[in-house]
Structure formats: C-alpha cells, structure tokens
Amino acid sequence: MAGLRNRPEWQFFAVLPxxxxxxxxxxxxxxxxxxxxxxxxxxxxxxxxxxxxxxxELAGPLTLMGTTFILxxxxxxxxQAVSANLGSRVAAWLNDELARACVEPPGIGHLEDPELMEDLTVAREFDRGQTGPPMYMNVDFTATSLVEMxxxxxxxxVLFGFSWWAPLVLVVAWSATHWLLRESGVWRDRNTSEVRSAQRHADYAYQLAVEPGAAKELRLxxxxxxxxERFTERRRRLFELQYQATRLRERPMIWSLLIVAVANGVVFWALGSxxxxxxxxxxxxxxxxxxxxxxxxxxxxxxxWVLDGAAAPVVAVRKLKPAMAPAGALSDGAGPAWSGGGSSRGPVEIRIRELSFSYPRSERPVFxxxxxxxxAGSSLAVVxxxxxxKTTLAKLLCRLYDPGSGSIEVDGVDLRNLxxxxxxxxxxxxxxxxLRLELSLRDNVAPGGAPEAxxxxxxxxAGAGDLADLETRLATGYEGGTDLSGGQWQRVALARALCAVRQGAGLVLLDEPTAQLDVRGEAAIFDRILTATRGVTTILVSHRFSTVRHADRICVLEHGRVVELGSHDELMALRGRYRTMFDLQAQRFTAEVDEEGMSYDTL
Known part of the structure; x- marks a missing residue:
C-alpha cells in the first residue's frame, strides 16, 4: 500500500477530494x-x-434507449464543466501548498538550494501551459480517458452473460497493452533530469522573449x-527527448497487436458459432x-499520457513540501525576542565570532x-x-540562514537563541x-501599519516626500495607479526601513540601498539616513566610497575575512586595500564640476 500511495497516479487522485x-x-x-x-x-x-x-411492446426498450442516449x-x-472547475480548484490547492511550502520555513535556504530548483520550476509553471496543459484541461482529459476505462x-x-471466459480473455489481452507499451519506454525516461533541464532552458528563453524586463536590451x-532561435532550439530539443521517451517501440507494438488480434478472434468466433x-x-x-x-x-x-502530465506537478509540489521544510529550517530560538536589560528598543551590539558559512550544496565557504x-549605536560600512x-553577511544578520559554525551575538546572546x-x-x-508591492504608497512604506506621521x-x-499621495497605488495596472522610476522605488524602500526605525528597530541593514541614484543624490540621502538613524546600529553595504566614508568605521572584506577595519581617515592613512579601491574610484571625479556645472564635493 505504501508503494501504491507513492505512485504519481495515486497522488493525483488523492489531491482531488x-x-x-x-x-x-x-x-x-x-x-x-x-x-x-x-x-x-x-x-x-x-x-x-x-x-x-x-x-x-416497444415502449420500454425505446424509453431506455432514448433516456440513455439523452444522458x-x-x-x-x-x-466537462465539473472537470474544468475541479481542475481549477486543484490548481489553486497546489499553488496554495507551494506558497506555504515556500514561505513557512523561517530561512531561505530552500529557495536557493540548486537540488530543489527543477521540482520548483515544474511546480511553479505547471498551470501556465509551458510544462504541459493547464490543470483544468488535465482533469477533463483524465475524465474522458477514465470514462473509456x-x-x-x-x-x-455484461459479456459474462455470454460466458465466463470471454471477458477474461479480452480483459487480459487489452490489459497486456499497458504492460507491453509501458515497458517500451513510454514513461521510463519522461521525467529524467535531462528532460527537466531542457524544459527549464526552454522556459528561460521563452521568458526572455515575452517579459518586458529584457525587452530593451534584447532590441538594443x-x-x-x-x-x-534559442527558444525554438531548446523547445525542439525538449520535444525530441519527450518523443524518445514516449515513442512506441516496434517489438512491443507487434506483440500487442498479435495478442489483441488472437483474443478478439477467439471471442468473436465463439459468438458467431x-x-x-x-x-x-x-x-x-x-x-x-x-x-x-x-x-x-x-x-x-x-x-x-494524461496522468503522466497531470501527476507531475502534484508529485513536484508534494515532494517539495517535506524537502523545503528542513532546507529552510533554522534552529529553534528558545531565548527572548530581544536582549539588553529587557528593553525591546534601542541600538544593539553585534559581535561575530569565528563565523563560517557556505551556501547549500556549495563546497566553497563564503566566510x-x-x-x-x-x-551599539555605531555605523559600519562594509566594502x-x-x-x-557582503550580502551574505546581511542575510545572516537578518537570520535568513544560520551559521555553519561560530556565532553571531546580539548584546551577548547568540542570535540562534533569540x-x-x-x-x-x-x-x-x-x-x-x-520589495515592490502593488499596493498604496502607505502600505509600501509600512506594510504592517504605522502612524501616518x-x-x-x-x-x-528618504527624499520621497513628494512622490505621490499616500493612498496612490504604485502600479499602473490599477485605476489611478502610478509607476515609479528605479531611483524613486529605492527611496520608497529606504522610507520603509526608516519607518521601521521609528517603530523601534535597533539594527538597520542597507545593502546597496541607493545604487540607482547618482553620486551626489546618494551622498545626500545617506547623510539623511545617518541623521534619521542616529543612535541606531547601522550597517551599510555599498560600492560607492563617497557614501561609505561617512560611516563611523569601514570594514574591508576579502576571502571571507576582515582584512582592514577603521575610519575613513585611518584606512586612507594605512594605504592598504581600502586606499587602493578608493583612489581607483576617485579617478572618475578629477574634474571640478560636472556637465551641469555642479561641483563634485562628495569625495
């Protein structure tokens, strides 16, 4: 029974109720x-x-024939209508299960695990018609095939009314085609890693062709x-692999025809006799x-054929849920939500000790x-x-991953115990x-709610005071909605963090927060951020040294270790790695004014 329940067909039918x-x-x-x-x-x-x-009397048989025909x-x-609606419900159930499987683990390791990517692609794309017919069609096709069965x-x-052996002969003969033709390779290689890889490549090329994000550069x-061409090539390769896996082989086909012909010949000869x-x-x-x-x-x-396609996303989703849970799990926090004299507000001290970390399935350590x-209360720039x-450090501080070894301590308490x-x-x-939410400006800045002030x-x-009314939806697909430029969206994201600070956040992490702003605008914004977060522990990741120089201290990471640490002036005097990177970037700003006549005073 355990083996039967694990079969894809069983899992598909088990999902229906x-x-x-x-x-x-x-x-x-x-x-x-x-x-x-x-x-x-x-x-x-x-x-x-x-x-x-x-x-x-003909009334009885004619009534039965007419009723049967009408039915x-x-x-x-x-x-067909019931099948379409049930298929839509199945698709919704699978999407709900997939969404829960993706968001319930507290970490994000399951979303970045390469071994889960193929199943995740099948589960995510199943109802878009790329990996097969949509589920509402699959359920209808399954119904039609099962009606025939x-x-x-x-x-x-009914044939037992003629003799006990005739239906058995025919059932055995026609059932033999399932075994013979299935053994010919119809299902054996249909969901191999090579087939799924071809599907993923085809889908990627398709997304490049139809999604607006790539449209500008594709044309430019x-x-x-x-x-x-890449899409058609990959799609053709996928079809070739699927054909090789599903083609009917010559020898099993001949045996099937022979068995069926003999069985039907015997039964119809007996009927005629x-x-x-x-x-x-x-x-x-x-x-x-x-x-x-x-x-x-x-x-x-x-x-x-139908069950093969219909069961694939069901199997993928049901396999992902138990696989994602441990991949995205974190150690249980048995301690308080916050440390430091029982206070839930204020800056925190971060102490990282002998930290080692590698991403899932990767042998190369990041740290x-x-x-x-x-x-506590200081600002640190990481370059x-x-x-x-740099970004990995931010993920660990947000506790999206747990360290492999070593510890991150918050006010003397291991982060894993919080x-x-x-x-x-x-x-x-x-x-x-x-994050860019297709919600109002208010909800983008404070998704969990906050006082309007x-x-x-x-x-x-964040320099976004005049972007739009707080109730304006930030998406052009809605009535009265509007879209923002990349730089404007970045200011909204900064405002979201600054609003959290006003709600009591004690640590601010900024990972390239102003990459889409010009140098002068970035420096001005960061000055505002430092003012708004004064007294809060702030960590900034940036490639622009015009920004990082404003931090209390600067940390230079290399090969997973801190190679330099100090203030801007201290590191410049050290004439080491930081000074080299700073001078290389500063060479772009040797002119006294830019093309608009504005002075370069940020370096």
Whole structure:
C-alpha cells in the first residue's frame, strides 16, 4: 500500500477530494455513470431487437434507449464543466501548498538550494501551459480517458452473460497493452533530469522573449532573433527527448497487436458459432458483440499520457513540501525576542565570532573564521570585491540562514537563541532586490501599519516626500495607479526601513540601498539616513566610497575575512586595500564640476 500511495497516479487522485470534496464526488459519480451508459445502451439495443422479433411492446426498450442516449449527450458537457472547475480548484490547492511550502520555513535556504530548483520550476509553471496543459484541461482529459476505462470494464461485466471466459480473455489481452507499451519506454525516461533541464532552458528563453524586463536590451543589442532561435532550439530539443521517451517501440507494438488480434478472434468466433448453432439469439448476439467491442476501451491509450502530465506537478509540489521544510529550517530560538536589560528598543551590539558559512550544496565557504564587532549605536560600512560576502553577511544578520559554525551575538546572546520573529521585528533592511508591492504608497512604506506621521516623516527622510499621495497605488495596472522610476522605488524602500526605525528597530541593514541614484543624490540621502538613524546600529553595504566614508568605521572584506577595519581617515592613512579601491574610484571625479556645472564635493 505504501508503494501504491507513492505512485504519481495515486497522488493525483488523492489531491482531488482535498481540493474540493463536493466537486470531486460529483466528478467520480458522473464518470462512473458515463462509463456505464454505453453498456446500458447495448442492452437497450438488444432489448429493442428482441421486442421487434417477438412483436412485444416497444415502449420500454425505446424509453431506455432514448433516456440513455439523452444522458450520454447531456452528461458529457456537464462532466466537462465539473472537470474544468475541479481542475481549477486543484490548481489553486497546489499553488496554495507551494506558497506555504515556500514561505513557512523561517530561512531561505530552500529557495536557493540548486537540488530543489527543477521540482520548483515544474511546480511553479505547471498551470501556465509551458510544462504541459493547464490543470483544468488535465482533469477533463483524465475524465474522458477514465470514462473509456470504466466503459470497458462495464462491457466486460455484461459479456459474462455470454460466458465466463470471454471477458477474461479480452480483459487480459487489452490489459497486456499497458504492460507491453509501458515497458517500451513510454514513461521510463519522461521525467529524467535531462528532460527537466531542457524544459527549464526552454522556459528561460521563452521568458526572455515575452517579459518586458529584457525587452530593451534584447532590441538594443540585436538579441531578439537570438532569443526566439534559442527558444525554438531548446523547445525542439525538449520535444525530441519527450518523443524518445514516449515513442512506441516496434517489438512491443507487434506483440500487442498479435495478442489483441488472437483474443478478439477467439471471442468473436465463439459468438458467431453460438449464433449459427442457434444457442445465441439475435438480440443477445447484438448485445454481446457490442460489449465485446467495448472492452477495447481499457487498452493502453490517452489515460497513460494524461496522468503522466497531470501527476507531475502534484508529485513536484508534494515532494517539495517535506524537502523545503528542513532546507529552510533554522534552529529553534528558545531565548527572548530581544536582549539588553529587557528593553525591546534601542541600538544593539553585534559581535561575530569565528563565523563560517557556505551556501547549500556549495563546497566553497563564503566566510571562514570571520571576526567582527559592531558597537551599539555605531555605523559600519562594509566594502569588498564582488563575492566577498557582503550580502551574505546581511542575510545572516537578518537570520535568513544560520551559521555553519561560530556565532553571531546580539548584546551577548547568540542570535540562534533569540526568537526569530521577535528579532526580525527589531531589524530594518533594504536589499538590492528590494520589495515592490502593488499596493498604496502607505502600505509600501509600512506594510504592517504605522502612524501616518511616522510614514510621512520616513518618506521625507528618504527624499520621497513628494512622490505621490499616500493612498496612490504604485502600479499602473490599477485605476489611478502610478509607476515609479528605479531611483524613486529605492527611496520608497529606504522610507520603509526608516519607518521601521521609528517603530523601534535597533539594527538597520542597507545593502546597496541607493545604487540607482547618482553620486551626489546618494551622498545626500545617506547623510539623511545617518541623521534619521542616529543612535541606531547601522550597517551599510555599498560600492560607492563617497557614501561609505561617512560611516563611523569601514570594514574591508576579502576571502571571507576582515582584512582592514577603521575610519575613513585611518584606512586612507594605512594605504592598504581600502586606499587602493578608493583612489581607483576617485579617478572618475578629477574634474571640478560636472556637465551641469555642479561641483563634485562628495569625495
């Protein structure tokens, strides 16, 4: 039973009542009724012929035939409608399960684990028509195929009225096609890593071609044709792999034809012999001949293909949930939400001791023995080459990951011993890929709610006081909505962090917070940020030294360790790595004024 429950087909059918028990019950009842009706129609046909032969009343058989015929016509569109609605409910249930699987783990390791990416792609894209038909179509296709299967079984049951062996011979013969053709490789290689990889590449090329984000550069660099060519090439490769996995092989096909031909020949020869010998009347011959043909509906066919596609996203989602939970898990915080004399507000001291960390499935350590202390209420700028671990440090401080070894201490308490949600409520952060909510300006600045005075003040501190009315939705797809430039969105993200500071955050993390602003604008904004966060522990990650020089101390990361630490003046006097990077960047600003006549006074 355990093996049966793990089969993709079982998992698919098990999801139906979870998605909507009422629709699932109606779906199965209609399916069984539609499957039985062809056998009932065959019986009614035999009854009518017998009535004509024996000059009996025709009202009964004609009524049964007419009712059966009408039901066959009426129930089909009704079942299609139920299937479409049930399919939509299944899709919604799968999306809900996937959303929960993605957001419930407190960390983010499960979203950056390369071993989960292929299943995540299948689960995320299943209802967009790229990895197969949408789920509402899959459920309808499955219903149609199952109706045929039930019809074949019902026909076999009626055929027992002729002899005990005839339906068994036909059922065995037609069922053999499932085993023979399935063993030919129809399912064996359909969901291999190579097939899923081809699907992922095809989807990526497709997104490049149709998404607006890439449109400008595709045209600017003449890559539009390349994107289409890449998509068609990858898609063609995917089709080739799927064809190789699903093609019917010659030898199993010959065996299937031979077995089916012999079995049907034997049964129909027996029917003919009985009719000629007078032991089988014409009315019964008509019934049994029809149902003998109807048994063929249980042969290998569309059901196998449909279940293959319909079950894939179900299996992916159900496999992801238990896999994501441990991948995104963090150690349980058994301590308080905040430390430091019982106060839940105010700056915090951060002490990093012998910190080591590597990303999932990666053997290269990002940090290997990192030591760093950030005094409470001070500002620290973190600089270094790409890949030095600047953003990773911000993730660890937000406790999106736990360290591999070593510790991060907050006011003397290991971060792993603090309540995760309680700690995060004391942290305000702006990342490079900051959040853009299709909500009002008010909700973008304070998603959890805040007094209007704090929201207005935070927008002013971020230089975004005149962007829009607080109730304006920041999306052009809504009535009265508006869109913002990259720099304006960045100011909104900064305002979100500054509003959190006004609500009591004790640590501010800024990861390239003003990358889309010009140098002069960035320096002005950062001066405002330092003023607004005075008395709060602030950590800034930036490549622009015109900004980092304003911090109390500057930390230079290299190969996962701190190689230099001090104020701007101290590091410049040291004439080490920081001085080299500063001088290289400063060479771009040797002119006294820019093209607008504004003085370069930021370096």
């Amino acid at each position: 979870k998605a909507d028990p009422v629709l699932a019950t109606a779906w199965w009842l209609l399916l069984l009724l539609r499957g039985a009706l062809p056998a009932v129609f065959a019986i009614a046909m035999g009854w009518l012929i017998g009535a004509v032969q024996h000059h009996d 066959l016509q009426v129930l089909t569109p009704v079942h 039930v019809g074949g079984i019902a026909a076999a049951v 660099f003449g890559l539009a044709g390349w994107a289409v 009985a009719a000629v010998g007078g032991s089988l009347a014409l009315d019964r011959l008509v019934v049994f001949a029809q149902v003998a043909v109807g048994v063929s509906s249980i042969a290998f066919g569309g059901l196998n 290997d023995g990192l030591d760093l202390t950030i005094p 270094g080459q790409n890949g030095a671990g 309540d995760v949600d309680g700690w995060r409520s004391r942290v305000a952060a702006v990342f490079q890929d900051f 704090d929201i207005v003040a935070a927008l002013a501190d």
